Amino acid sequence: DADVTQTPRNRITKTGKRIMLECSQTKGHDRMYWYRQDPGLGLRLIYYSFDVKDINKGEISDGYSVSRQAQAKFSLSLESAIPNQTALYFCATSDRTGGNTDTQYFGPGTRLTVL
Amino acid sequence: AQKITQTQPGMFVQEKEAVTLDCTYDTSDPSYGLFWYKQPSSGEMIFLIYQGSYDQQNATEGRYSLNFQKARKSANLVISASQLGDSAMYFCAMREPYSGSARQLTFGSGTQLTVLP
Numbered sequence: 001d002a003d004v005t006q007t008p009r010n011r012i013t014k015t016g017k018r019i020m021l022e023c024s025q026t027k028g029h030d031r032m033y034w035y036r037q038d039p040g041l042g043l044r045l046i047y048y049s050f051d052v053k054d055i056n057k058g059e060i061s062d063g064y065s066v067s068r069q070a071q072a073k074f075s076l077s078l079e080s081a082i083p084n085q086t087a088l089y090f091c092a093t094s095d096r097t098g099g100n101t102d103t104q105y106f107g108p109g110t111r112l113t114v115l
Numbered sequence: 116a117q118k119i120t121q122t123q124p125g126m127f128v129q130e131k132e133a134v135t136l137d138c139t140y141d142t143s144d145p146s147y148g149l150f151w152y153k154q155p156s157s158g159e160m161i162f163l164i165y166q167g168s169y170d171q172q173n174a175t176e177g178r179y180s181l182n183f184q185k186a187r188k189s190a191n192l193v194i195s196a197s198q199l200g201d202s203a204m205y206f207c208a209m210r211e212p213y214s215g216s217a218r219q220l221t222f223g224s225g226t227q228l229t230v231l232p
Contacts, residue, residue: 042119042206042222043160058219090160101148101167102210104220106160 003027004107006091012113019078021110023091032074033092033104034058034066036085043090049074081114088112118142119209119223126228128197135182136192136226138207148210149190150220151181155203163205166190197230204228 035043045058047066092104128134
């Protein structure tokens with residue numbers, strides 16, 4: 001089984017709809033992240049969480065919200081989806097005890113299309 | 116200014132040959148980490164290799180090695196003995212501990228590598 005899972009893997013929705021993307025991990029990591037990737041670009045950070053009670057905005061948090069329901073679960077919500085939120089969304093995790101590397105491991109991605 | 120620059124949008128290499136993917140970075144922090152990720156056409160992001168700014172040796176992981184030139188602020192990925200399965204997009208990323216978003220990864224725009232049979 002994959003260490004980091006994302007549901008759904010693909011989603012098509014309409015402008016104005018509320019969407020939730022979910023991420024679960026079995027790696028036992030305390031840190032979780034949400035990124036988006038637009039065609040031809042690298043990944044940009046939306047939100048990150050260092051533990052259940054710690055939520056932080058990333059580079060592009062406008063239009064998004066998150067919930068860290070448990071150490072292993074981190075959800076991303078689009079309250080009112082708009083077409084320019086069409087992108088590939090990645091969840092990632094890292095381990096505080098991983099020393100200086102703090103390597104992030106990514107889920108398989110969710111491809112979201114907003115019509 | 117771009118923090119991570121990958122100047123090669125696309126690269127071609129013959130199977131079994133070595134290839135170097137370029138990455139330059141910009142930071143004023145003495146403590147940082149550099150990462151390379153592979154993204155196949157299926158879309159997932161796969162961690163390949165890590166280099167810390169204080170590491171004395173260049174990082175190696177199997178067929179992957181990182182040519183770290185600190186003074187030139189470059190962290191090029193070298194893939195030896197290329198295989199068809201190496202065809203993918205490759206991203207360089209940097210982590211700075213004291214950036215606006217602590218421990219955020221900043222990604223370059225990627226290099227699309229195609230391995231030719």
